[in-house]
Amino acid sequence: MSPRRSGPSRKKGPTKGSGGQGRRKLSGKGPTPKASDRTWHKSYRPPAKQKKPTRTTDAVAGRNPVVEALEAEVPASTLYVAVGVEMDDRIRNSIRMAADRGIPVLDATEPQLARITDNARHQGIALQVPPYEYENGVELVVELMSDWTNGYRKSPPLIVALDSITDPHNLGAILRSASAFKADAVIIPSRRAVGVNSTVWKTSAGAAARVPVGQVTNLNNALTEYKKAGLFTIGLDGDGEQTLHDLPLATDPLCVVVGSEGAGLSRLVSENIDQLVSIPISSELESLNASLATGITLYEISRLRHKID
Incomplete structure (x- = not known):
């Protein structure tokens, strides 16, 4: 019978402590993710891909x-x-x-x-x-006024603003008149109004490539900004006290506001402009088409400006 050896008894597991390293490794892990969120788990469901907004053509x-x-x-x-x-x-x-x-x-x-x-x-x-690239309708006009104020332009800015025109043929014809009579920009609302589409391109006979079209979220607010920048605003209205002939404001920086087909100028817009202007017509005719009224107005403004020059 061999003698029993003396010494420390053997124990299972490590003979040294981890010094807290195990706890540190586990810290900050947070709650266990759901099975559907674990890429290695059979229940994993990848998140749905976000669709990128498409630009219509x-x-x-x-x-x-x-x-x-x-x-x-x-x-x-x-x-x-x-x-x-x-x-x-x-x-x-x-x-x-x-x-x-x-x-x-x-x-x-x-x-x-x-x-x-x-x-x-x-x-x-x-x-x-391709989709038309609109300019910021406020920044565009403010920049034009800045150029005029600083002497970088010979003629005062002339802007056409459309109050919810919905017919693309009217917008195209207005762009043609704007190009013919040297208007600097046409401004349209971004909602409840027609934009530049294929019909507008065709009707404008290429004028949409020559006259910038700016969009604004709220036309009434935009007109307020235009007036702050120094523009005068006139609105075409059959009941306007000022007639278009020999329009006094024609030679000043000017924004001509044209109402929608049928309804004309909205109440808020008509209250915000400086002057309502009428085009004298035969009593047998109730009103003029929006694009025709715009063309006549731009012609008279151009005539008066060249008369001064």
Whole structure:
């Protein structure tokens, strides 16, 4: 029988302490995540991807409209031509003009053209127009006034502001008049009003590329800012006491406010402008179309300004 050895007894586990390192490693971990949040767990569900906002595009559809849009140098991103379409001079000219401007010409099936044109009568051809880039309607006008005040402009700023015009043909025609009579900008509200789309491009005959279009969130607030910057504001109204002929404010920095089709100027806008101006017309006619009234007004302002010059 061997003698029993003396010494410390053996114990299971480490013979030294961790010095608190184990507790430190566990600190700050927080609660255990749900199984659906653990990437390694079978119950894991990845978060739904956030959809990026898409910018809508517009398209000019039909053989004559496409030719006219290209002749007017409407900005375009792509010309689509139906596969196997029967060629005529309009389609040939459209392809030639697009190629000369570096616009891609792509074949498209009937379903693709229907989707691109929103089921419009496309006649086998469509011109895709990129989204219009609006300027800040307040900053644009304030900058124009700053240039005038500092002597960087020969003529005082002339602005056209539209009070909820909804017809794209009216907006296009107003842009044509603004370009013809040297208005500096057209201002539109961002809501409850038509924007620059393919119909506006076509109707304006390219003027939308020459006259900046600014957007404002609230037209009434924008007019207040314009007046602070030094502009006078007039509103076209059949009951205005001041007639357009020999308009006294024509040679000053001026914003011409045009009311919507039918309703005219809104109450808040009409109360905020400096002067209501009427265009004398035959008593047999109730009122003038918004775009026609704008053209007449801009012509008279241009006439008076050149008369002074």
